[in-house]
Amino acid sequence: MKKIFIGIIGIIGLMGLVSCDKIEEGEYTVYDGAKVTWTSTSSSLTPVQRVYVEKFTGPRCSNCPLADATLSTIHDERVVMVSINHPTGQGIPYPGQPDLRTDGGTVWDKWYGVNAIPAAYINRDLSQQYLGDMGNIVGDINQALTAKCVVALEASAYGALDEVDAVIELQFVTDYLQPVTVTVALVEDSLVYRQLLPDNSVDDNYVHNHMLRKVATSYWGADLEASGTAGESLMGRVDFTIDSDVNLEKSHMVVFVSDKATRKVLNCVQCGITFEVDEK
Amino acid sequence: MIKRIFTLALLAALGTTVSAQGLLGGHVTGNVQMDGQMSRADSVIGAQDVPEKLLMNARADVLYTNGDFSAGLRFELYQNPLLGFDARYSGQGLANYFVAYNGEKLSVTAGHFYEQFGSGMILRAYEDRYLGLDNALLGMNVQLRPVQGVTIKGVIGRQKIFWEYGEGLVRGIDGEVNLGSVLGFMKESKFRATLGAGFVSKYEDDEVIPSSANPEMRLNLPLNVGATSLRADLGYGNWSLQTEYVIKGQDPSAINGYVYHPGQALLLNLIYSQRGFSASVQAKRIDNMGFKSVRSQSGEMLYINYLPAITKNHTYAFLSMYPYATQVNGEQGLQADVMYKVKKGTFLGGENGLDLHLNGSAVFGLDTTVTGGAGTEGYTVNGGLGETLYGDVSLEIAKKLSKAVKYTVTYAYQVFNPVVENEPGDLHHNHIVVADVLWKVSKGHSLRFEAEWMGSDSHYDADDPAHNDRRAGDWIMGLVEWNIGTHWFLSASDQYAYNDGVGNYYNLTVGYTHGATRLQIGYGKQREGLLCIGGVCRVVPASNGLTFSLTTSF
Numbered sequence: 001m002k003k004i005f006i007g008i009i010g011i012i013g014l015m016g017l018v019s020c021d022k023i024e025e026g027e028y029t030v031y032d033g034a035k036v037t038w039t040s041t042s043s044s045l046t047p048v049q050r051v052y053v054e055k056f057t058g059p060r061c062s063n064c065p066l067a068d069a070t071l072s073t074i075h076d077e078r079v080v081m082v083s084i085n086h087p088t089g090q091g092i093p094y095p096g097q098p099d100l101r102t103d104g105g106t107v108w109d110k111w112y113g114v115n116a117i118p119a120a121y122i123n124r125d126l127s128q129q130y131l132g133d134m135g136n137i138v139g140d141i142n143q144a145l146t147a148k149c150v151v152a153l154e155a156s157a158y159g160a161l162d163e164v165d166a167v168i169e170l171q172f173v174t175d176y177l178q179p180v181t182v183t184v185a186l187v188e189d190s191l192v193y194r195q196l197l198p199d200n201s202v203d204d205n206y207v208h209n210h211m212l213r214k215v216a217t218s219y220w221g222a223d224l225e226a227s228g229t230a231g232e233s234l235m236g237r238v239d240f241t242i243d244s245d246v247n248l249e250k251s252h253m254v255v256f257v258s259d260k261a262t263r264k265v266l267n268c269v270q271c272g273i274t275f276e277v278d279e280k
Numbered sequence: 281m282i283k284r285i286f287t288l289a290l291l292a293a294l295g296t297t298v299s300a301q302g303l304l305g306g307h308v309t310g311n312v313q314m315d316g317q318m319s320r321a322d323s324v325i326g327a328q329d330v331p332e333k334l335l336m337n338a339r340a341d342v343l344y345t346n347g348d349f350s351a352g353l354r355f356e357l358y359q360n361p362l363l364g365f366d367a368r369y370s371g372q373g374l375a376n377y378f379v380a381y382n383g384e385k386l387s388v389t390a391g392h393f394y395e396q397f398g399s400g401m402i403l404r405a406y407e408d409r410y411l412g413l414d415n416a417l418l419g420m421n422v423q424l425r426p427v428q429g430v431t432i433k434g435v436i437g438r439q440k441i442f443w444e445y446g447e448g449l450v451r452g453i454d455g456e457v458n459l460g461s462v463l464g465f466m467k468e469s470k471f472r473a474t475l476g477a478g479f480v481s482k483y484e485d486d487e488v489i490p491s492s493a494n495p496e497m498r499l500n501l502p503l504n505v506g507a508t509s510l511r512a513d514l515g516y517g518n519w520s521l522q523t524e525y526v527i528k529g530q531d532p533s534a535i536n537g538y539v540y541h542p543g544q545a546l547l548l549n550l551i552y553s554q555r556g557f558s559a560s561v562q563a564k565r566i567d568n569m570g571f572k573s574v575r576s577q578s579g580e581m582l583y584i585n586y587l588p589a590i591t592k593n594h595t596y597a598f599l600s601m602y603p604y605a606t607q608v609n610g611e612q613g614l615q616a617d618v619m620y621k622v623k624k625g626t627f628l629g630g631e632n633g634l635d636l637h638l639n640g641s642a643v644f645g646l647d648t649t650v651t652g653g654a655g656t657e658g659y660t661v662n663g664g665l666g667e668t669l670y671g672d673v674s675l676e677i678a679k680k681l682s683k684a685v686k687y688t689v690t691y692a693y694q695v696f697n698p699v700v701e702n703e704p705g706d707l708h709h710n711h712i713v714v715a716d717v718l719w720k721v722s723k724g725h726s727l728r729f730e731a732e733w734m735g736s737d738s739h740y741d742a743d744d745p746a747h748n749d750r751r752a753g754d755w756i757m758g759l760v761e762w763n764i765g766t767h768w769f770l771s772a773s774d775q776y777a778y779n780d781g782v783g784n785y786y787n788l789t790v791g792y793t794h795g796a797t798r799l800q801i802g803y804g805k806q807r808e809g810l811l812c813i814g815g816v817c818r819v820v821p822a823s824n825g826l827t828f829s830l831t832t833s834f
Contacts, residue, residue, distance in 0.1 A: 020481060020506030020529045028532075028540050029491045029655040032498035218498075 031103055033218040034240040036168070036182060038225050041233045045152035045171040050078040051144045052256050052268040053137075055120040055210075056109060057083050058091030059100075062196045063132050065206070067118035070134040078145055080254055080268045081210040082187055084108060086117045094194045098245070100208070104185070104215030111263075123265040124258065149173050150266050151180075157253040159273040162244060164216070168236040168255055176228045179260040181221025184238055186214045187270075188251045213251065216240035221258055248273050306346025311833035313409070314338040317362045319825040325783045326750060326808055327822040328363075335362050339375075339409070353377040364811075364820045365412040366579075368442040375443075376416060387423040392416040395435055396586075397454040397478040401526040401545050401569065402507040404586035405439070410811065411818045413580055416440045417450060429461025439573045441581045447484060448573030450584055454478035454509075472515035481506040482573045482584060489538055489576075491655040499538055499655050505531045507543070507571055507585065522549040526569065532654070533575040536568055536609055539658025543568040547588065556621040562590045563614050567646060567661060570608035580816060589815030590615040591641040591670060594692075597775065598712045598734040601751050602696040604643060604670040606815030610661075611669060613643035632680040640673040668707065671695040683720070690714040698749065701810060701817075705746040708738040724766055730759040730773075739780035750808050750822070753781020767793055775807065783807060797832040 055071065057064045071081060084105040085091050093099045112121065120130040120137060122144055130137040152173055157166040166184060187210050195206030216238065226234055242248065256268035316336045321329040336359055343352040354376035358369040378391030394416055397403040407414040419437020426432070433454045438445040456476035460466045466473070483504050491497035511524035528543030544567050551560040564587075571585040587606045590613050594600040618638045622629035645666025648659040674692035681687065692712040698705040717729045738752035759773035771789040787804030808822040 021502035021504045023500050023502055023530055023540060025540075025657065027500055028657075029493075029497040030500045032488060032490065 031215075031219060033222070034184070034216050034238050036184070036217060036222040036236040036238045038234050038236045041169070041235045043169055043171065043233050043235070045154055045169060045233070047149035047152040047171075047173045048078065049145060049147055049149040050080055050153075050268050051141050052123050052254075052265040053079060053081045053120060053141065054108065054124065055081065055083050056086050056091075056112070056114045056117045057208075058086040058089070058117050059093055059097065059194055060196050061086070061090040061117045062198050062200055064090075064118045065195060065197055066133045067120065067130075068209075070137065071120075074138060074141065076141075076145070079141055080256070080270045082185060082212050082254055083208065083210045084212045086114060090117055090196075094202075097193045098191065100191070100193075100211050100213075102212055102214060104219045105212045107219045124263050150176050151257050153255060153257060153267045153269045155253060155255045155269050155271045157271055157273045159248045159275050163239060163241050164248070164253065164273060165239045166216075166237070166253055166255075168238070169233070170224070170226075170236070170257065171233040172226070172228055172230050175230050176266070178228070180224045180226070180228065180266065181258050181260050182217065182224050182236060183219075183221035183256050183258065184216040184240070185212060185254045186216060186240075186242060186246065186251055187211060187254055188213045188246055190250050213246045214240070214242055220263065221256075221260075223260070224257070249275070306344055306349075308342065308344050309834065310340065310342040311831065312338075312340045314830045315362060316828045317823065317825070318827075319363060319823040322805065322822065322824040325785070325805055325822040325824065327805070327824040330363070330825075332360055335360050337362050337365065337369075337409075341376075348381055348383050349379075350382065351377075351379045361412075363823050364818060366442065366581075369412065371443055373443065375414070375440075385425050387421075387425075389421040390419075392418050392440065393421040393435070393437075395421055395433065395452075397433070397452065397480065398476055398509050398511045399522075399524050399547055399588055400586035401524060401547065401588075402478055402480045402509045402528075402571070402585050403435070403450075403452050403454070404584075405435075406586070408813055408816070411580070411813055411816055413816065413818070414440050415581070415583060418445055419450075427462060429458035431456045439582050439584070441574075441577075446574040446577070446582045448575075448582070449483045450480065450573050451483070452478065452480035470517050472513075472520075474513040476509075476511045476513075478509045478511075479506060480571075480584060482571075484573070484575060487576070489532070489654070492653045493655065497655065499532055501532060501575070502530050505529050505571075518552055518554050520551045522551075523547065528569060528571055531568075531571065531575070533570065533572060534578045535570040535572065537658065538654035539568075539652070539656060541568050541658045543571070545569045545587065556623070557619065559616075559618045561614065561616050564588070564590045565612040565646075566606075566608065567610050568608075568658075580818070587815065589812075591643065591672065591815070592617070592639045592674065593812075593814065594674075596690065596712075596714045596716075596730075596732060597757055598710075598732045598755060599674070599690070599692055599694075599714065600812075601734070601755075601809060602694060602708065602710065603810055603812035603817065604696075604815060605700050605810065605812055605817040607643075607645065607669060607700060610646035610648065610666070611643055612646060612665070613641060613670075615639070615641035630679070632682075635676075635678040637676040637678070638674070639676075640671075642671040643669045645669055667697065667699070668695060669697045669700050685720075686718045688714075688716040690716075703749065705749065706738075708736055708752070710734055710736045710738075724763075726763045728759075728761040728763075730757070730761075732757040736780075740777070740782045742782075750782055753777045754779035755781060769793075773804075796834070797830075799828070799830050801826070801828045803827075 085100040087101050087106040087109055122140055150173055152171045154169040157164050189209045191208040191211050192205055194202050194204045197203055226232055252270050252272045254270045257266045318334055319330045321327055338357040341354045356375040357372040361369045376392040378389055380389040394405045405415050405417045417437035417439055422434045424432040435452045459473040481504055486501055489499040507528040509526045514521045524547045526545045530540045530542055532538040532540055546565045548563040566587055572582045573584050574582050589606055591604040620636045622634040624633045628634050647662040647664040647666045650659045651657055672694040676690045678688040694710040696708040712734045715731045719727045734755040740752040741747040755777050757775040761771040763769045769791045773787050775785040777783050785805040785807050789802040791800040803826050806823040809820050810817045811820050
């Protein structure tokens, strides 16, 4: 009898523990980003397969400049790079230095489970991780560039003060019937702030490029309202604001299309921000 | 294909109406019910015209039993649904099917099933045809009885909503132990105890619910929401105490305004009874206990749980004119009930005795402080009482004057807050008196007379949203019911708002019963209002016309 009673309470207690989610106070809401408005078009785009590279870095990471050096040898415009400031440990900024950590970058960092930096991934393929000097990442990027293009992608962005208006054009080259999402992010180049170097000295004038400043859509992308059949073309419009410490003139917009379930990137594109010229 | 199977099964069932036996050695039983309605516009009572002219709800249940095995199905038809039933019922088809094994130590049901854990505060899948409510689970239900007095239940499935099924997945486990059966020393004891515990969890996919405070934020929704129950049913001699405490995890939903405040509920019922006398006190406190399998669903469908009402379910027309609807987001209340049978030969009891029944209940809201909207904790609960939601006290005296004549007199005082129906307006204070006389004229023939009066401080004003409730005002009612032999009955009634109200609702009904078959036809006016059963309610719109009903079983 005692065993039965303990058994019942045990099973019910176990179910209670594993079948109930608890959201901590302060996390009741999450960033959902700017909304993308999609319309069907008859545009025909030139299919260009590009490669999306995410690199996790930090100002107190002595090996991160090694990764920068490796990636800086790539000059192919078909490679789209985003540097993400690791949220903890070696990613914590030096006192008085800019804090490049972002909410979106932290969510992505947690998803990868990044526990050592530098770390990089190609097209969000979890099976391939590059650490330290990045190993054979250059060869693998070149290999990824030869993949067949599933979806052609183009983008343009117009800036004014603290706002960006963007247009995304997309066309399925082959059938892709699984749900996909489109993520829009803003990265900034030529940011100068302190960086720990491999010899453990610091460089106060280190130039950081491709730094993620904002994920404009929701962190895992906006749903693409499309059937995914070959030839289908869509145009998306999205407006988003940026923080005052972002220099839009040194920024560019990154757009990538991902499989909604696996989050693997199918294609990507980047573009500069165009400003309206003041006639006066 | 399913329609063909159903047709064959129905024919098989009807074919056995005479013998109701013999199909593969088993038994086939069932019942059929058809309810029809014709209504035309009446601007005074607010009845709308029915474009279809005829509305009908119909159903046929067939149950096949063979030893420990049983299988059943139910065909339902809503062409189109009667007034007051959700338009999403429109259509016809197989609404329920199951196969079941019911052995000594194991029961298994596959298909649709109804189930309840404890008082239902964490799980109650049930159906009430008069409320238009069917929360059946489609899935599996397993019950184990390893030793006498111990029952373990496990359920998994999705809830029925009209002709479809909710996206949320419901899982639950419940255990109950009757100590008197399993502990030897308690078998002869005056002390009785049954202990139980249950857990129910629902899983639902993520969805985008925008934060009300910031359009760039959305709610971080818990995908798995659980509710746990602990309960005890204790007894000693003439006393018994039933209690259940329930907690529910964060469950932001449409019914609570997407707040993250956890839920809890406590139900207590203390009863004393002896020959000729019984008394009970019931207490209930609910805080955010609406538990649905689909978070965005409002209305009465897809509730996983049921929160018992602690107000008396009145049957007389004016007493039930303002029924109480359970407030799932928060309420607290008490009910006391005393029944006393005055002995024959005493001053009050006279020659045939006298039955007294006193009942009172009071329900209040929770005293809360709002701290935010969607995407926040929502509110904090303070210790006091919130606004008055409902209260009533009624005294019923029933006396048999002779073998042929029995009368019942009831007085009731009610306080009703329209907020329980999400309507504006002031508290209604009603005094109600009912006199009911039954006269058995001869063997098989009886007459029943009923007279009711209600005086209310409410008034009707069609142009004022706070006072356009057609139940308002002072009312009188009369009813005569004549049972003619064992087959026929006739009934005539009229409700009339004679002061500060509107409407004259007359009804004529004739019915014929033969064996298990009953046919009833009525003509008259139905007042708009709320039909509540156990605190769960359905809006009944006004109607004006013919109704008929046919029921039979085999």
